[in-house]
Amino acid sequence: MSGRDGASPTDRADRHFRDALDANYRRTSRLFLALMIVQWIFAIVVALLWSPYAWVGKVRSIHVHVYAAVVLGGAISSLPIFLTLTRPAAAVTRMVVAAAQSLWSGLLVHLTGGRIETHFHVFVSLAFLAFYRDWKILVPATVVTASDHLMRGIFWPESVYGTMTAEWWRFLEHVFWVAFEDFVLVLACVRGVAETRELASRQAETEAMTAREREKSVALEAANEELSASRDALAQLAEVGELAASIGHDLRNPLGAVRNAATYVAKRGRDPELPKGALATDARFNACLGIMEKELETCSRIIADLLDFARWRKPDLHACPLGPLVDDAIALTPPRANVRLENEVPAELPVPMLDKDQFRQVLINLIQNGSEAIPGDRDGIVRVSASGGDDAPFLVSISDNGVGMADTRKIFQPLFTTKTKGTGLGLAIVAGMVTRHGGRIRVESETGKGSTFHIELPQAQADAAPAS
């Protein structure tokens, strides 16, 4: 299986392995960078404290150790410092560092007067070098140590073995112990590299598993969405079924009235004995025609509501001044003699972005709702006001002083109505349109005192609104 970047787990493991080694090389090079500087400073301090001067009688001169610490120590550290700074992960850097560290052992042994304790520097240095986890660099370190001993053993045998008659091969005794530590460190390096490779493989496997899990998760999410869509479709079907039953019920009453009226109208219209012009004066005939017209209007409204609810469309937003739109809505709302409709939208209100037709329908529904909530036996008023814009959201309020509602929790659900002749779709249509405008709608109502619908439209809608 390949990961998202197309690499196979093997490739990924190789890459992690190389990255881990590279990071370790860089980390260890930083350690030796510091060590090269510290050793140099340490050597100078040792030389100055331990052997600052050489003497010839009363005459003193700077001791060779001081020059060795400053010049030779600086020379030994110079190239490793340069390479650890510029090529910290390069093989040549590790090789040079290893050789330099062995040279440092030799120099420190000289500077401290050959103290046996200083010889531990050789072994500690080898252990430090093993931090690179590259067994090959132990070779130059050992070669430098061995060659230092071999060279001094041949030319100045006393400086190494304590006897003028040392055999040339005696350096092997010293090298043996170094080689012994090398053997242990080679094992440690090889094991370290193997563990690094294993970790890289595990990391690659984990990533592959994570990728598989992610793919499963995506598939699961898609399945969930599909399921959710199916569930929504089922719910919608159920809603449609319920709606159909409700609509059927709502349509049956007016159609029944129309049928009764039509029966009478047909019967009278087909009566051969009816004198010409008698129908015009037949009060019942005319009442039946009125019933048919009124009830068919009711049917038409029910069908229109149903279509508005069922065939919603995305709002087509344009800059649309609110005040004139409220005037339009008021003009299109069926008037009632005892109800006054007032447009209180301030003229200076910024222009919001609206779908003119949809929002007019929202206003008509809410104004008509408010109007119908006012009992016929007293006067009432429906007010439309608005505020906000600029830096704040728009707030449009439609309030009435009608009968109010005791329970407003379900009023935006389809098919819920508190009116005797409502379809229960009006407020559901309103809520859908407001939501599709990116806004929110809520209601405050108190029984006997009236209701207020608050529509909040996002201020962003108005920002880009050029006046139209």
Added chain:
Amino acid sequence: MAATPAAVEIELPTRTPLARRGLLPAAIIAWVALVSGGTIALARYKAQPGPAAVSPPAWPTDSVAPRRDGLHTLVMLAHPRCPCTMASLAELERLISRVDGRAIASIVFIRPAGSGDEWRESDLWRRAQQIPGLRLIDDPGGVEAKRFGAYTSGHVLLYGPDGHLRFSGGITAARGHEGESAGEARILALIGGDEAAGDAPVFGCELDDPSPTGAPRFEPEAGGPRSSPGAGEP
């Protein structure tokens, strides 16, 4: 564990201009030459002994250094400020601890002509005072050094119970370098009963300025050498 070592080379994405121009190999070669040369020069310096000395074959009777019949006598001539002699002193301490009462030991600190008592205020003097069984001798003008024919700090002389010179030389393997040495081994053998006299090179500072003729020019001062007991010395 893997069957074969698995060292991995990291390929750098881009090579540095230094490497591209071939300067890196040149720099490495120059570095190797520089540090090798420096190391060899330092080793040569450390292995450079002082001038050969001619010591009296019989114990000089006018010496202030203590000697006891029936015992070997060890005398070290030392420059009190010579840092290299610290290694010789450490080896002398080991020698004394190993001869176990079969020899008496003293160290003669040269005080060049014209120098005051403050000349003795040195780490070497203080270190020597802590060595059990070692007698310290202040040698204004280097009278004792001249008497024993020593030129180099750290020079050790071993006289047998009969007062004859058995060993003359150094007891370190190199200048200021602790550890086993041919001189130390010879002294131990002699005190142990070996009859073959021996010598060894001496590594250390020169005890006094050489005269134009090359010979030390110690100038005895009034009062002459004074000895003082070391730690544990009655």
